[in-house]
Amino acid sequence: MAQKVDFYPDFFYLSLILPASKIMQTANRILSCDWGTSSFRLRLIDTETRQCIAEVTSDNGNASIFNRWKAQPESNRLRFYLAYLQEGVDALAKKAGGRLNDVPILVSGMASSTIGMKELPYGNIPFAIDGHTAKAEWIDAKPFLPNDVLLISGVQSENDVMRGEEVQLVGVMSQVDLKKDIGALFLFPGTHSKHIRVQNGEIVEFNTFMTGEMFEVVAKHSILAHAVTSITSDQDIESFRKGVEKALDTDLLNSLFSVRINQLKNRMTAEQNYFYLSGLLIGAEVKYIQSDDDSNVVLCSSGKLLKLYENALDCLGLSRKVVVIESGILDAAAAAGQIEIFKNFRIKR
Amino acid sequence: MAQKVDFYPDFFYLSLILPASKIMQTANRILSCDWGTSSFRLRLIDTETRQCIAEVTSDNGNASIFNRWKAQPESNRLRFYLAYLQEGVDALAKKAGGRLNDVPILVSGMASSTIGMKELPYGNIPFAIDGHTAKAEWIDAKPFLPNDVLLISGVQSENDVMRGEEVQLVGVMSQVDLKKDIGALFLFPGTHSKHIRVQNGEIVEFNTFMTGEMFEVVAKHSILAHAVTSITSDQDIESFRKGVEKALDTDLLNSLFSVRINQLKNRMTAEQNYFYLSGLLIGAEVKYIQSDDDSNVVLCSSGKLLKLYENALDCLGLSRKVVVIESGILDAAAAAGQIEIFKNFRIKR
Incomplete structure (x- = not known):
């Protein structure tokens, strides 16, 4: 049983996007966790329609969870992060009115970094934009959390690194039909903007x-x-x-x-x-x-x-x-990318 | 009589560079005040040898004096700054053992800016590197301070401004013999580095x-x-x-x-x-x-x-x-530049 940690539970913002009655009708579901440096987002996703059924978000990004983990006596870092994840799942299940214990959780973003639940080695470029060369790892979560947890790593080049944008890129590519034979430069603006150059279906460079x-x-x-x-x-x-x-x-x-x-x-x-x-x-x-x-x-x-x-x-x-890229596709990009990567890992497992 | 303001008088660092006995023997003297955003320097200079006889320095640049002026009831800004200048002169006179009331004070740097004792309009480019096109103004200091005070302004271009480096440049040019017919790019590194382009004896551009x-x-x-x-x-x-x-x-x-x-x-x-x-x-x-x-x-x-x-x-x-430019020349540059500009204003007055 996962240790309960009382992280500002009221910090969670819950949106129920489909009516609650719809949730339990969905057979193929995943929990998509996009966990950045400064934000946390957990969504229940229908893998067939890729529709978001419900979500919880908070400002508890990896930076804040890391600082809290360092400030308290719990020595198991993974357990500490999983406890927070469990809270998110519980909040989602409670509000949505159903059990989510059997739904796998796919995690991407800074959660696989030095400040995340477990540091994973980066994938390398060239990196396939269908996600099949992504690095990821099934986390041994069972002692702490009933769900299966797939932690997805980032990508490195000789002189740069990213964790998260490449999964969003995989998600965008799974939803839109860009001409894959000519090159494209993908811009993800933000605190640390990423410019990702794609050629022949691969990320070949990024800055x-x-x-x-x-x-x-x-x-x-x-x-x-x-x-x-x-x-x-x-x-x-x-x-x-x-x-x-x-x-x-x-x-x-x-x-x-x-x-x-x-x-x-x-x-x-x-x-x-x-x-x-x-x-x-x-x-x-x-x-x-x-x-x-x-x-x-x-x-x-x-x-x-x-x-x-x-x-x-x-x-x-x-x-x-x-x-x-239209905002609806962009909003669904992280989950869509995780699902593409998940397909491979479900087979490989 | 200038109002006395007790600004951390122990903040003054005094250096007596020549023996005290030498001070009163010098006929041609000026007080050179290089007053930047974050530092204050007052030097007694022999205008013939350009040697520094004694100096006081403090961290009371224009930014800190401006903040103090705003925080107290004295409404006359010029008087407030002159009072601080008077303290510097007194400290210098006391330690050096002689009266300095009849020695003119030449002030350059941020003292002529919006945060200085009195804002003066900028000079313009092209700006003669012998200093004869500099803008400056005799300050009506007599009610507050016995010395004559010449406040030297800065220079503007269409897209930039500076206050102080151009006076140092005039001072450098008065001490070294660079080929004046070919161009030069003068670099003054620092918090806000200045790059000054000189052609045919004039500043033609700076950034x-x-x-x-x-x-x-x-x-x-x-x-x-x-x-x-x-x-x-x-x-x-x-x-x-x-x-x-x-x-x-x-x-x-x-x-x-x-x-x-x-x-x-x-x-x-x-x-x-x-x-x-x-x-x-x-x-x-x-x-x-x-x-x-x-x-x-x-x-x-x-x-x-x-x-x-x-x-x-x-x-x-x-x-x-x-x-x-060797460090000795650079150290004397502000005073040397002020003296060049002073020559013109002494005649014009």
Whole structure:
């Protein structure tokens, strides 16, 4: 029996997407756990329709669970993480009104990292986008948790690593029909944006850009903090595009100072500067992409970030080659990718 | 009579460079005040020999004085700053054993900015490197301070500003004989590095790079903070050069993540990574400099930073065109520049 740990149980946000009566009718189900550095998401998925039946989410990403594990006397790290997972399963089962003990749990993201439940070696590139070369491991969870748990690892190249985006990419590819014979550059924007180059059905290269984190750090901790103000209203695309144009002209350490100049010379308000700074950073991220390359640029993003990246790529004259993955497909991508990888492991087991 | 403000008077560090007996023998003297954002330096200078007779320094730069002025009821900003200046003069006079009331004070740096004693409009480019086009203003100090005070302003271009480095540049040019007919790019490394392009005796362009500040912010506030450790021992030039080489290959938002990779893959210790990160940033600053340009690159730096910049420029293949200004000349540059500018204003007055 898994040890119960009282991690802010009210921190779970539950969504019941299908009516409760539907849940027990579903024969083929998995529990999809997308466990990042700063967030936790557990979903009950119908593997045939790939529809999400219900989900729980929390802010208890691997970083926070790791810190809690280090701060208490329980020495078994795996057991500690599984106990948290069990809480998620229990919350889901209780609200959804049924047992989930026999449903396998598929886990991807930072859960297989040094700060996760168990560190797994990375898979390597080239990495098949149907997921069949993914590295994963059945976790010996039985003493602590009744479900089978498949922990899926990340991918490394010579000079980079990722855990999670490659599973989402597998999931996207299982849902859309992109021309697989020509190359594509997949962009997953975020705190650490990933640019993943795919050729002939394989990931052949990828690069991490610290765009989102640098935005946070500069806007909060540098002298530019006095020159930018976050706003919650509409996006100021005009100021954003000015930032992108500046980024194309100059190197980042120099262009950053133009945020200060905008303030000193009263050229922009702090609200405008906020989007201008965003343009400088996103522009600096994407500026290397060549317009004369035949590859498509596949934007795997939704909401506000999507609009910003679309504009940044448009400033580079790349609009005609941009493919946007629709938000519904993107939202289901992690689970869909896990299911593809799970297929192989179910056979192999 | 200036109001007395008790600003940590023990914060002043006094150096008596010549014997006290020498001080009163000097007829031509000025008080040179180099007042930056975070430091204050007041020196008694012999204008004929340009030798420093005595100095006081403190950490009370304009930023801290500005904050103190805002926090107290004294409404006259100029008076508040002059009171602090008076304390410096008194400390210098007391320790040096003589009156300094009749010695003019020349002030440059951030003291003429929005956070300084009085904001002055910038001078413009092209800006003569003999200082004769500098903007400066005699401050009406008499009600508060017996000395004459000349406040020297900074320089602006269309897209940049500086306050202080241009005066140091005037001072360097008054002491060394660089070929004035060919161009030169002057580098003043620091928190906000300045690159100043000089042609035919004029500053024609300059750019600010937020190199030092970004190093601080990234090393303290990003995930890379866990991957770097500051060391006080010898500089690790090998790791630094690896950072510069990486910077030449890739854009900064991407190269920064290699600090994390060095840690994850056990390629560097946190101490090595500290210098590697420094190499990434300094490399990203200087990488635009072309080796096929005829201009000299004039390094206006001393100590640890000088060695790093020399190595970064060497990685770019630029060593043969680098001129290093010796530290003695650099140390005297602000005062020497002020004296050049003062000459014109003494005549004009």
